[in-house]
Amino acid sequence: MPHIHLGEGSFPLWALVLWTLIGTALISTVVYRVRKGGIKTHQIALAGIGAAASFAIFQLNIPVWGGIHMNLTGLVGIIAGPLLGAIVALVVNVFSAALGHGAVGLIGANTLINASEAIVAYYAFKTLIGMDWDVFPAGASATTLGLSVGSFLMAAIIVISGVNGSALPRGDLTIAVAGLAGLNLGVAVVEGILTGLIVQFLASVRPDLVGLTDRDTQEEATGVTA
Template identity: 40%
Template sequence: MAHVHLEDGAFTIEWVVIWTLIAVALIAIALYRLGGYAIPTRKLAVAAMCVAVGFAIFQIEIPVFGGVHINLTPLIGILVGPSLGSLAVLVINMFGAAIGHGGWGMIGANSIVNIVEVFLGFFIYRHLRCSWNASRFFSAFSATAVALTVSAFVALVIISISGIQGSTQGGEQTFANLLIMAAANIATGLVEAVVTGYIVSFIGKIRSDLLEMAEGEKRPETAETSQEVGTVV
């Protein structure tokens, strides 16, 4: 849900190159991990759907604190995993730049932020489900809330380090404004966490196979799974 809404020229070319190289390294790792096995057609279809939905919801801006939006990147991580999810958010950011939702030079920085969301969303959800046997709603809510909170500060750090060319604000004022932006993103992230929790719970009831990667091996039946079986039957 965090996103660097800056146009080309806001960062110096040096920082654009640095963030782009870091993003390229992360994408290269994702491609390397995906290269070891054949990706099921169903998983590719889900990833394509995530790109379409993610790109569409990116464009719905909530007019508070300069504009924030939901992007469902932790959900993408839960559904398709961190590697395929990293490629999905790269495509979303490229499409976004093509229509002016952030500059082309921001693709690297935004990909880093969104990959953090995908990675944390997947692994926190997996840990809560597999190690704690937590409910799907709680796991998805917690994973999303933590992922979006961390990514909000990652975006803040990226902008603070890079600096904004042509800004008339001093360093302290800029940082204060960025803190307000981060707080707004975190607050919006809690809303997204609730939405993601309900979406994952619903998917678990009708198509639990879509959550196999994030949930690992089959766990002993709990009250939640018993209720789900009863609902399906």
């Protein structure tokens, strides 16, 4: 899914500094929120499991148009929450860059992209569940939306930054990146369906893992009252 696979030195220095500063600001805000509000023990465990799964599937790269893959950031956001989801995005990108999957200088930009997917997926899922959607369509739609936002953000970052050594004019670069974003949107649907199935399974065996305990309890209480 959305991830800038360009090598070291592909972005101008000003762009590297800009995206690194914005990424640092995002993670700093997340850490502040975590320290201020605290997190539950089970969320840490879920974040750890999600990070391992995301990192593992993240390395399975399909060499099409610069490389495409799944990363399960939508699932991580739904089960671990938006704050830990953003931290997982950072951790996965740091370890991936260490293995040569993405430039070290692009960790800030890629963290922004992947963290946005987790955050959007989480809030979209909660919103759809609040509208009484079933778990599968809510999980699939929320994930697809989050990954779509990541695709557009990735495209915007590349076009704004430009690519060192590229002979393409800005307009042609925009068209090429739009094609890559469109390809990622197609993969987003596939990953959305997969995530929806996973979330549906989790909801059937451990609804608390996807934050559905309160709704189920409320429904049971309503049934008793009736």
